[in-house]
Amino acid sequence: MCAIAGSGLNTEQLLKKAEELMGNYRDSEAxxxxxEVLLAAPDNYTALCKASFLNCRIGERITDEGTKIAFYTKAKQYATRAYELKPADAEANYAMAMALGATAMxxxxxxxxxxxxxxxxxxxxALAANNKHAGxxxxxGRWYFKMANLNFAEAAASKMFFGGVCGEATNEEAATALxxxxxxxxxxxxYYYDLATIYKEMKITEACTKTLEQAIAxxxxxxxxLELARRCKIMLQQSKK
Incomplete structure (x- = not known):
């Protein structure tokens, strides 16, 4: 396998290094x-899926809306290319779902x-292809929670444009998915923070408290x-009042 220009590394070496960086949350470097892999191999499936995911993860942290949109747009582009390559694969479908959710916000x-x-x-x-895909x-779970808690205007629009898809979503289904x-x-x-948020909405205090304690541990x-841990601690304190 030829080395990629400028890096001195071949595709597999770059992918391995990128995976290590991603695992250590060095997202921009990853x-x-x-x-870099995609410049040399535009149809590298792994790189497309990972690049899509990272654009979503980095974009979520950015406060400037224009920059955020740019990251989410790239995430959707990479996900679409991955989906075109492997439309039945779990990772491509997950990337598409994540990019759509990010863009929605x-x-x-x-x-x-x-x-x-x-x-x-x-x-x-994605779950049909891999029923153990935690992401x-x-x-x-987030989808169920959002659709189960639409405001009046959103629910009316959903019914008008999509036939009332919110009717099949419940907080209970959201909790089960989480x-x-x-x-x-x-x-x-x-995952724990989101599940605790659902339990809080459902007013199931014991389950909420247990989930938050697990998160903090x-x-x-x-x-x-660390920011999520801080939020969990605050929510836990509030639940005990």
């Missing part, structure tokens, strides 16, 4: 490596609902994880 009301509505089919396909279960995500990846504090190191 994304740069995946994009910076879109107008109609586009937001359209993107959220489209997410469901990609999540179903897909997590996004599905529980499944935790089952397959018990080390992700985001996790070994966390990154800035994002």
């Amino acid at each position: 994304l740069a490596m995946y994009e 910076v879109s107008g009301p109609k586009q937001r609902l359209e993107n959220i509505n489209q997410m469901k089919s990609f999540l179903d396909a 897909a279960w997590h996004l599905l 529980q499944t995500a935790i089952k397959y990846n018990p080390h992700n504090i985001q 996790l070994d966390v190191t990154t800035r994002d994880e």
